[in-house]
Amino acid sequence: MGGLRKRDWWMAFLFVLPVVVILLAISIFPMVYSFYLSLCRWDIGMGGQRTFIGAGNYLRLFSDARFFNSLKNTGRVLLFGVGTQFALGLSLALLLNRSFRGRSLVVTLFLLPMMISPVVVGCIWKIIYHYQYGPLNYLLNLLGIRSVNWLGSGSISPYSIVLADIWEWTPFMVITLLAGLQAIPDDLYEAARVDGANRWQIFSGVVFPLLRPVVIIAILIRVMDAFKIFDLVVLLTMGGPGQASESVAFYNYLTGFKYFSMGYASAMSYVQLAVIVAIANVFLRSFKGRAVV
Amino acid sequence: MRRRDGVTVAVFVGIFVLLAVALAPFAWNVLTSFKEKGEYFTYPPVFVPSSFDLEHYVRGLHLGGAKGIKDSFIIASLTTLLAIALGSLAAYSLSRFRIGGDNFAFWILSVRMMPPIASVLPLFLFFRFLRWLDTYQALIFTYALVNIPFAVWMMKGFFDELPVELEEAALIDGCGRLGAFVRVALPLVAPGLVATALFCFMFSWNEFLFALILGRSRVVPITVNIAGLIGGHEILWAEISAVSIVASVPIIVLAILLQRYLVRGLTLGAVKG
Amino acid sequence: MRKFLLFLFAFVLLASVAYASPVKLVVVGDAGHNLKPFEWYAKDLKEKFDVELEVIGVPFGELYEKEKVELIAGTGAFDIMIVFPKFLAEFAANGWLYPLDEFVAKLDPKLDDVTPGYRDFYCKYGGKLYALPYDGDVLSLYYRKDLLENEEERKAFKEKYGYDLKVPETWDEYLDVAEFFTRKAGEKLAGEVLQRDFYGTAYYGQKDQIFAWWGNIFASLGGVYFDEETMEPAINSEAGVKALEIMKEIHKYCPPDVLAYGYEELKDVFLNGDCFMVIQWPCVGKKGADPAQSKIVGKIGVSHVPGVKKDGEIYYRAMMPCGRVLAIAAQSKDPWKAYQVIHYLSVVTSLDDVSTPETGLDPYRYSHFAHPEAYEMFANVEDAKIYLAGVQKNMEKGYPEMVLPGTVEYEETLGVALTKALAGELDPKSALDEAAQAWRDILERFGKEQQKALYQELVKGWKAVGLW
Incomplete structure (x- = not known):
């Protein structure tokens, strides 16, 4: 749209102003305050004296094996959870991207898992996963498959959480990607077909490049939210057995609101922020150019 | 062009199977809402409850569920309106004028990335200072921190899609910038607006931690109320399911009403053609 | 003069309004049936003490952080608080609770009637009274009376172990009985083929409470938790390692997903038979008597948790995890009225409240x-007697949670270490060493000297009632 004229600049400025004001007004105090806390030792269990210790909390984090374990588990959710959600979401979106009777109904039904609050999703899956009394193992048994120790085994429980997360959030991917697919004009398909491209060539050569911006937003939002995965962990396993399935948000919650080591918890939050900002940056940068951003 | 070939059949089978998988836990939730105490954890699992009366629904709603739904509805609607209204203004500005550049846009998004744990206590102190504890506005503005960045980024995508020529034509016709925005750009992205609103509404409807800490007795959103049914000695599974189903009705109705927009909506903006 | 009269009039008006409207007290506790008594007696309390109650239920799992955030910020939002005893010390140490000693002389809370664990550890801090008991949790051994009395099983047991099948009183016996009754599907139990x-x-x-099962x-x-002289963690002592080894043995006779067990799962596996x-x-004893949720009504026996034999006597200690006490916030608008309310619930109506299926409160x-x-x-008084006698035996020897x-x-952190050993990731000794190291770090952060002083005071109390 060419260079900004002065009047336009004012207008542009006024348009972003409310957002900036609100975001700053509400987030600046918490940001500054918690950053200050992250430089303090503040174990509120006793007396609540706050002492400035500089980078002490950050140094402590680097020797905290439990923190790295929880990061690993969150990474697992990002990799397998969001990864599967994307793969499933894309396939479903492709399947649903052809008109058939009752499609609106089917699309709405696919939305249902996302509409139950996460607390309840945890409750539902806790029953479903129960070793002796859960319907899942019961059905597996009927198929001749041995019961799976969904929640009581340290090597399985992190994946049980991932599975429930996949169930809950695949719909987000489906909807977003389906919308993206529908925007692609039919004549592009036709043109490719006339050129003799097969299904895979059409997908990889025409569809996916056009879909890329949607893919980026969908994955980015999901990655940001999956990084905060908490409710499912609390309700399904309490991070257990032991610390096998603790997510970083869960461990952060423990340190902040159970142990009340506020300084340490704040430092942990800032490290998380740095990690997710880095992930988002790398992600966006690698798509820069053709991306929506 | 639509052939009833093997591929089509496979597609429908695939959709059907995935739909069944997606709906099974939801169906389980519905069934659970009718179960009696002895029917939650038994062998073999009880699939069909012994009775289908609505006692758990009545009880759940009496145990604060009704108020929870009301509170959540007020908070989620207002925060959604706020996010959509302000978010689309900012998005328009970012899209058309690239104000502040990429870094500014990223800063807005990064507000959404802040882990909640670090901000709960400071926000509590902040709202206490404003005397906003246990009020709707505290949660409305807190959720705005999550929803505004989301709305800005989604809407920016939609505006990026709109051909600039349409607005330029309006400008030449004598509309001001504002007129071009209100009369031309906004109506065109209305579907996108709707889709973004639905997601914002859902994010606010489902939030728990801030709702717990910033509310008390006047404001008890539905998630806190449901968590309250998970007691130390007693988990009211059926009531939890019942309340959750009632609580999901507004979102489902909204989704059905907006369904046409939902799919068409995201379409417009998200893809750069 | 007119001005004065006006003032007087206004004053009288205000005073009468203030007099007429009852004091409003805010009660906070874990949401659900344990708050019911506050609603049941609302009318009585209003008539007797001229108070009006506003009851706020907070989800059980988050009660602690909700209370604590409000206390840290000093909002003065609450008057009466249901507190889990393990947090009482912390709340009191920060000066957030109102000491009740001044009221005791005026209105006797009948503390002599309270079992020692609750009286001396769960209501007091630093020698002062900060709370009155409300819910008495203690662990007891629940077993299948019917299977224990089955002739066939008794014969088989005697053949295998060389002594009569009975309620296990020592950990060795516990292991024998647990091993004996562990059966695969298809085998027989009390003459019937197991499905x-x-x-x-x-x-x-689960790691939040598993310490108590090891703690028994x-x-x-x-x-003991610490060496009281040096404040060195004593959980990795010989006793600790031995206890964990026994627990690993016990683990063999448990369901495979036992490490995911919380209250609900543990109750269900038993009540489902x-x-x-x-x-x-x-x-669990009370729910076991309810046919709607128990498949073993009338078949449940209750006894003290097992122990070790010392000089011909069984030495046992039952952990008392959880529990609830009623405390008054230091910022309360009217501590005396609040005290009268909690006194009413802890003394006057308490028998009704712990004996009804409507609440989850325990004696x-x-x-x-x-x-x-x-x-x-x-169903009958006999069953109730068995239940109460069993629980009482444990209550009298109740071993408190650490209340620092x-x-x-x-x-x-202890729970995490225990699960690591039980899952086979670490051997018992190294797991407990790890926990002890974590405890040293905590001590360091909280201030070792202060913790030591508090701990020594606790030990003094424990010794005084003979529980140490």
Whole structure:
């Protein structure tokens, strides 16, 4: 749209102003305050004296094996959870991207898992996963498959959480990607077909490049939210057995609101922020150019 | 062009199977809402409850569920309106004028990335200072921190899609910038607006931690109320399911009403053609 | 003069309004049935003490942080608080609670009637009274009476172990009985072919409370939390390692997913009749009498948790995890009225409240144990008697949770170490060493000297009542 004229600049400025004001007004105090806390030792269990210790909390984090374990588990959710959600979401979106009777109904039904609050999703899956009394193992048994120790085994429980997360959030991917697919004009398909491209060539050569911006937003939002995965962990396993399935948000919650080591918890939050900002940056940068951003 | 070939059949089978998988836990939730105490954890699992009366629904709603739904509805609607209204203004500005550049846009998004744990206590102190504890506005503005960045980024995508020529034509016709925005750009992205609103509404409807800490007795959103049914000695599974189903009705109705927009909506903006 | 009269008039008006409107007190506790008594007696309390109650229920799992955030910020939002005893010390140490000693002389809370654990550790801090008991949790051994009396099983047991089948009183016997009753699907139990696996026992495996199931063994072996002189963690002592080794043995006779067990799962496996015995909270006994949720009504026996034999006597200690006490916030608008309210619930109506199936509250006074006929959930007084006698035995030897500031972190880190050993990741000794190291770090952060002083005071109390 060419260079900004002065009047336009004012207008542009006024348009972003409310957002900036609100975001700053509400987030600046918490940001500054918690950053200050992250430089303090503040174990509120006793007396609540706050002492400035500089980078002490950050140094402590680097020797905290439990923190790295929880990061690993969150990474697992990002990799397998969001990864599967994307793969499933894309396939479903492709399947649903052809008109058939009752499609609106089917699309709405696919939305249902996302509409139950996460607390309840945890409750539902806790029953479903129960070793002796859960319907899942019961059905597996009927198929001749041995019961799976969904929640009581340290090597399985992190994946049980991932599975429930996949169930809950695949719909987000489906909807977003389906919308993206529908925007692609039919004549592009036709043109490719006339050129003799097969299904895979059409997908990889025409569809996916056009879909890329949607893919980026969908994955980015999901990655940001999956990084905060908490409710499912609390309700399904309490991070257990032991610390096998603790997510970083869960461990952060423990340190902040159970142990009340506020300084340490704040430092942990800032490290998380740095990690997710880095992930988002790398992600966006690698798509820069053709991306929506 | 639509052939009833093997591929089509496979597609429908695939959709059907995935739909069944997606709906099974939801169906389980519905069934659970009718179960009696002895029917939650038994062998073999009880699939069909012994009775289908609505006692758990009545009880759940009496145990604060009704108020929870009301509170959540007020908070989620207002925060959604706020996010959509302000978010689309900012998005328009970012899209058309690239104000502040990429870094500014990223800063807005990064507000959404802040882990909640670090901000709960400071926000509590902040709202206490404003005397906003246990009020709707505290949660409305807190959720705005999550929803505004989301709305800005989604809407920016939609505006990026709109051909600039349409607005330029309006400008030449004598509309001001504002007129071009209100009369031309906004109506065109209305579907996108709707889709973004639905997601914002859902994010606010489902939030728990801030709702717990910033509310008390006047404001008890539905998630806190449901968590309250998970007691130390007693988990009211059926009531939890019942309340959750009632609580999901507004979102489902909204989704059905907006369904046409939902799919068409995201379409417009998200893809750069 | 007119001005003066106007003033007087206004003053009288204000005073009469103030006099007429009752004091409004805010009660906070974990949402659900344990808050019901505050609603039941609202009318009585208004008539008697001229108070109006506003009851706020907070989700059970988050009660602590909700209360604590409000207390840290000093909002003065609450008057009466349901507090889990393990947090009492911490709240009191920060000066957030109102000491009740001044009221005791005016209105006797009948503390002599309260079992020692609750009286001396769960209501007091630093020698002062800060709370009155409300819910008496203690772990007891629940077992299948019917299977224990089965002739066929008795014969088989005697053949295998060389002594008569009986309620296990020592950990060795516990292991024998657990092993004996662990059966695969297809095997016979009491003459009937099992359709699915039957387990000897089970325990609470989630890391937040698992310490208590290990603690039952640890305490009976004479284990203590710290060395009171040096404040060195004593959980990795010989007693600790031995206790964990016993627990690993017990683990063999448990359901495979036992490490995911919380209260609900542990209760269900027993009440569904899939497990011979569990160590559990008192409400399991009460729920076991309810046909709607129990498949073993009338088949449940209750006894003290096992211990070790010392000089011909059984030495046992039952952990008292959880529990609830009523405390008054230091910022309360009217502590005296608040005290009258909690006194009413802890003394006057308490028998009704712990004996009804409407609440989840459990007995904590000798007078509660003396009235089996009050417990309506049991089909007959005999069952109630068995239940109460069993619980009382444990209550009298109740071994308190650690009640120092920082308890949650101590218990959690210990729990994590225990699960590591039980899952086979670490051997018992190294797991407990790891926990001890974590405890040293916590001590360091909370201030070792301060913690030591508090701990020594606790030990003095424990010794005074003979529980150490």
